[in-house]
Amino acid sequence: MKNIYFLLILCLFSQLSHGQEGVSFKENKQLYLQGNSILIGNNILGEHTVKPLMNLTKPNDLVDMKYIDMDNDQSTFSSSEATIIDSPENTMVKYAALYWSGLYPFKKGILRKSGNKMVYVGRGDRTEKVNSIELKTPNGNYETVNGETIYDSYHSEDFETNKPYVCYADVTKRLQSLPTIKGTYTAANIKATEGKISGGGSAGWLLYIVYEDPTQSPKYFNIYNGLVEVNKKEVEINFKDFKSKEEGEVQTTIAIGALEGDRRIKTDQVSVLNEKTGDFIPLSNNVREKRNFFNSSITIGNESFTDRNPNSANTLGFDLLKMEIPNKENTLFDNTTTQANFKFQGKADRYYLFFVAFETEINNTFLQEKTEAIATVTTAKSPEPIANLTQHENLKQLEKAVATEKDIEIVKTMEENVQKNLPAAEEVQKSAKSNLPKEPVVIASEDTKKAKLKKETKIRSMSIPGLDPGYYIITNAFSSISNAENWSKTLKEKNFHPGTFVNPENKLNYVYIAKGKALNSIYEKWIANKDLALFKDIWIAEIN
Numbered sequence: 313m314k315n316i317y318f319l320l321i322l323c324l325f326s327q328l329s330h331g332q333e334g335v336s337f338k339e340n341k342q343l344y345l346q347g348n349s350i351l352i353g354n355n356i357l358g359e360h361t362v363k364p365l366m367n368l369t370k371p372n373d374l375v376d377m378k379y380i381d382m383d384n385d386q387s388t389f390s391s392s393e394a395t396i397i398d399s400p401e402n403t404m405v406k407y408a409a410l411y412w413s414g415l416y417p418f419k420k421g422i423l424r425k426s427g428n429k430m431v432y433v434g435r436g437d438r439t440e441k442v443n444s445i446e447l448k449t450p451n452g453n454y455e456t457v458n459g460e461t462i463y464d465s466y467h468s469e470d471f472e473t474n475k476p477y478v479c480y481a482d483v484t485k486r487l488q489s490l491p492t493i494k495g496t497y498t499a500a501n502i503k504a505t506e507g508k509i510s511g512g513g514s515a516g517w518l519l520y521i522v523y524e525d526p527t528q529s530p531k532y533f534n535i536y537n538g539l540v541e542v543n544k545k546e547v548e549i550n551f552k553d554f555k556s557k558e559e560g561e562v563q564t565t566i567a568i569g570a571l572e573g574d575r576r577i578k579t580d581q582v583s584v585l586n587e588k589t590g591d592f593i594p595l596s597n598n599v600r601e602k603r604n605f606f607n608s609s610i611t612i613g614n615e616s617f618t619d620r621n622p623n624s625a626n627t628l629g630f631d632l633l634k635m636e637i638p639n640k641e642n643t644l645f646d647n648t649t650t651q652a653n654f655k656f657q658g659k660a661d662r663y664y665l666f667f668v669a670f671e672t673e674i675n676n677t678f679l680q681e682k683t684e685a686i687a688t689v690t691t692a693k694s695p696e697p698i699a700n701l702t703q704h705e706n707l708k709q710l711e712k713a714v715a716t717e718k719d720i721e722i723v724k725t726m727e728e729n730v731q732k733n734l735p736a737a738e739e740v741q742k743s744a745k746s747n748l749p750k751e752p753v754v755i756a757s758e759d760t761k762k763a764k765l766k767k768e769t770k771i772r773s774m775s776i777p778g779l780d781p782g783y784y785i786i787t788n789a790f791s792s793i794s795n796a797e798n799w800s801k802t803l804k805e806k807n808f809h810p811g812t813f814v815n816p817e818n819k820l821n822y823v824y825i826a827k828g829k830a831l832n833s834i835y836e837k838w839i840a841n842k843d844l845a846l847f848k849d850i851w852i853a854e855i856n
Contacts (some may be wrong), residue, residue, distance in 0.1 A: 414515030451496020
């Protein structure tokens with residue numbers, strides 16, 4: 313076997329000298345439904361082939377890594393298990409994603425002395441193909457899963473010392489065919505480097521399932537994947553295209569998969585943007601500290617996830633979690649929220665991020681709109697005779713849908729159907745024309761739009777010396793400054809950021825909750841707050 317030598321100075325906090333790139337995060341799947349999600353997974357490298365590692369102080373860079381192999385099956389070289397204990401009866405799986413990731417520069421690494429230095433030596437060429445593994449579902453046999461390689465640094469100059477990769481497979485149909493999703497899942501033949509490598513070896517897998525359940529609240533699910541090193545450079549991920557539920561506390565959840573998080577080294581964290589204050593708030597719970605969020609563990613909520621084999625407390629650099637984001641009294645996400653922004657940071661402790669999923673409760677109206685829109689597009693893409701498309705909107709949706717080769721083939725099929733159903737197609741054409749506007753559409757100017765908004769909101773103009781010009785959302789006016797201060801205090805307790813000014817003409821103290829030069833933006837905030845029980849009447853003032 314060919315030997316590969318990588319001479320690297322041993323340093324606990326070693327940083328890579330090569331420029332790090334990876335592949336940026338992008339959206340993989342977005343869903344809107346009444347339901348929930350399940351996350352399971354396990355690591356596949358350990359100190360022992362079958363025994364769990366419970367020593368929390370042992371760092372992965374000092375462990376002589378071995379493949380975990382729990383299945384007593386000679387046909388596999390690595391395997392670990394995780395179990396779904398609880399799920400609703402008759403669960404309808406809508407989406408299931410399987411991810412696996414590892415550090416894999418060569419087959420085996422050793423640490424040896426060379427002169428007065430300790431160096432890592434790599435032995436054996438690694439297998440280039442990493443996107444094929446074995447998956448065993450509850451009460452089933454192994455089946456080969458051929459996934460998509462999202463990123464493999466082996467084929468680039470990035471991450472020379474440890475060569476991380478990540479793969480993904482949509483296993484929705486496999487799980488939909490099961491009588492129940494409860495039971496034990498085994499992932500096998502996931503590849504990674506055994507022995508020792510710079511920074512320590514790490515590898516594992518996760519299964520993320522979104523299921524439909526009419527007893528649950530409407531939710532938005534968005535799954536992102538990629539592979540980026542989080543070190544001194546921050547990484548931000550933004551989730552959007554949702555509307556929070558109309559009232560009550562909004563429940564939100566985040567799920568994350570990452571490699572190389574070291575329990576001993578602090579400074580790594582995940583933060584969520586508080587749009588009201590503009591500050592990023594670090595996340596934490598009973599099992600994950602603010603300044604040591606990635607700590608070589610697998611956790612669900614506030615507890616370690618132990619329904620797996622081996623159930624190591626120390627997963628040696630493989631981090632997997634699903635946790636509810638603290639949002640008491642809608643501190644971070646309120647009933648007007650339409651996006652969520654997360655920041656991933658690390659200084660002394662680097663880590664590789666490869667999977668992030670965000671879930672939040674949404675309002676019923678928005679769910680209905682999204683469901684209808686998706687149904688419309690699906691109808692537009694369906695290879696039915698065009699005579700069956702009798703709505704002008706469906707025809708317009710069809711035009712938008714023609715974006716991929718698959719869609720083009722569908723349209724070709726439709727064109728063939730037109731020839732077979734020409735009379736019906738002509739009727740549709742007449743129907744579509746009759747629904748088109750009779751006159752050319754005139755796009756309103758900005759001045760026209762502004763005039764319309766001013767009329768709708770009954771904007772009042774005021775001249776206040778020394779105040780920034782723009783539009784202000786006024787919540788109340790008081791003759792007494794103490795009353796204005798008390799009202800402002802109440803608003804602050806409700807997570808608003810009020811301001812006050814005095815009108816010299818009537819001597820009243822006005823309290824506002826938002827200001828800005830763009831009327832459209834202020835109008836949207838007025839719409840979002842005008843019907844809250846807290847306010848009797850809020851209005852917009854155009855000042856100076």
